[in-house]
Amino acid sequence: MSGELSRDEVFALLDRLERGELRAAEPDGDGWRVNAEVKQGILRAFHLGVDTDLPAPLFAFRDRDTLPPRAELPPGVRVVPGGTAIRRGAFVAKGVVIMPPAYVNVGAYVGEGTMIDSHALVGSCAQVGRRVHLSAAAQIGGVLEPVGALPVVVEDDVFVGGGVGLYEGVRVRSRAVLAAGVILTASSVVYDLVNECELRATEAGLLTVPQGAVVVPGSRPAPGSWAHVRGLSISAAVIVKYRDGKTDARTALEGILHRTS
Numbered sequence: 001m002s003g004e005l006s007r008d009e010v011f012a013l014l015d016r017l018e019r020g021e022l023r024a025a026e027p028d029g030d031g032w033r034v035n036a037e038v039k040q041g042i043l044r045a046f047h048l049g050v051d052t053d054l055p056a057p058l059f060a061f062r063d064r065d066t067l068p069p070r071a072e073l074p075p076g077v078r079v080v081p082g083g084t085a086i087r088r089g090a091f092v093a094k095g096v097v098i099m100p101p102a103y104v105n106v107g108a109y110v111g112e113g114t115m116i117d118s119h120a121l122v123g124s125c126a127q128v129g130r131r132v133h134l135s136a137a138a139q140i141g142g143v144l145e146p147v148g149a150l151p152v153v154v155e156d157d158v159f160v161g162g163g164v165g166l167y168e169g170v171r172v173r174s175r176a177v178l179a180a181g182v183i184l185t186a187s188s189v190v191y192d193l194v195n196e197c198e199l200r201a202t203e204a205g206l207l208t209v210p211q212g213a214v215v216v217p218g219s220r221p222a223p224g225s226w227a228h229v230r231g232l233s234i235s236a237a238v239i240v241k242y243r244d245g246k247t248d249a250r251t252a253l254e255g256i257l258h259r260t261s
Contacts, residue, residue, distance in 0.1 A: 005044045010066055013041040014089040017107060018074070023091075024107040024125035025151050032127070032153055032171065039125060039147040042089060042107050059083065067106055090122075091128075105142055111156065125128055129156035129174070141167035150206060173211040175243050181217040182237050190215065191240040199239075212243035 005013065016022040017038070022045035030255045049064025061069060069085040074092045082100025086092055089106040095113040103124045104110060116122065120134045123142025124187065138160045143151040153171040154160065161180035166172065169186025184190070186207050190199040201207040209215060218238035219226065 003173045005041055005048075005061070007048050007066065010041060010045045010048055013038070014045065014066075014106075017089045018070075018091055020091040020093065020109070021259070023072070025126065025127050025153065032150055034056070034148055036147040036151050039107065039144055041213050042144060043147070045089070045106070061085075061088050099136075103148070107144070107151075108142075117162075125151035127151055129154060129158065131156060132158050132160065133189070134160045135162040135164070135180070137163045139165045139167075141165070141170075143168045143246065150204075169205045170209070172209040173213075175212045176209050177214045177243055179216040182215050183217070184233065184237055189236055190237045190239060194239060194242060210242075212237070213239045214241045214243055216240055 013022065021112040022038055023035060023197040025032050025034050039078055049066035051062055052245050054063060054068045063144040067088045069087055070090070073079055073086070076094030077096045077098070078093050079086070079098045080083045084098050084100045084102045086104045087106045090104045090108045092104060092109040092110045094115065096110050097119045098116045102116045102118065102120045104116070105124040107125035108122045108128070110116070110122060110128045111132065113130055113135070114128055116134045117136045117138070119137040121139045122128055122134070123140055125145045126140045126142060128134070128140065132154055134159040140154060141152050143149050149168060150171070152166050152168065154166065155172060155174040157175045158172050159177045161178055161182065162182050164178045165183040167185045170184045172178065184207060185199045186205045188207060190207070190209065192199060199207070215237050219233040220236045222232040222234050
């Protein structure tokens with residue numbers, strides 16, 4: 001695979017992504033490994049594509065002809081009517097439920113049993129695990145360039161609250177709970193009240209939310225006497241506890257939705 005793929009080779013790559021045979025990033029021991037060649041292939045698809053009208057029932061699109069919305073839904077996936085699009089080259093596993101409107105971009109991977117709620121985004125090459133709940137307006141940012149950069153990763157059994165934003169350089173480990181309104185980027189600092197420490201990105205630019213962490217939006221005083229006099233503060237992500245049986249009971253709503261909706 002190289003940056004000079006032909007159109008036929010690009011289509012073959014996108015087919016393999018849609019089947020889950022290739023991923024833009026994949027687990028590697030206790031970490032994740034970027035498949036830069038896959039991301040190069042996706043960029044090649046943009047380069048080779050030409051803008052064309054893409055009619056669809058109730059909606060119309062104009063985009064690169066190599067990367068249209070999926071005309072046929074993946075087997076076992078339920079997409080409720082109302083404006084959702086799954087783009088060419090995205091993998092969506094059996095048992096996923098998508099509420100409208102939502103968008104799953106090229107190169108994304110969504111594992112079995114995940115719920116994607118209204119106005120949620122799964123960005124380009126984002127990796128979302130099994131049984132994840134992406135609440136309304138959750139934004140899982142896309143990371144296509146540079147090709148060596150790790151996409152946003154949300155591992156199995158994570159609960160992502162409403163309006164949460166996870167952007168380039170963020171990995172959320174399994175069973176974590178992100179309360180509504182948490183915003184994280186590689187430059188964020190996560191304050192762990194349980195272990196009394198600060199979590200920052202590695203030299204490689206990766207910020208990791210620990211397994212089972214319960215993260216809420218908080219604030220810290222802004223530096224400097226001028227800010228102190230005016231009572232200014234800066235938003236901060238705060239780990240207030242680690243997940244236990246009581247927290248699991250609160251997040252059981254996802255299972256109920258899958259059984260009754």
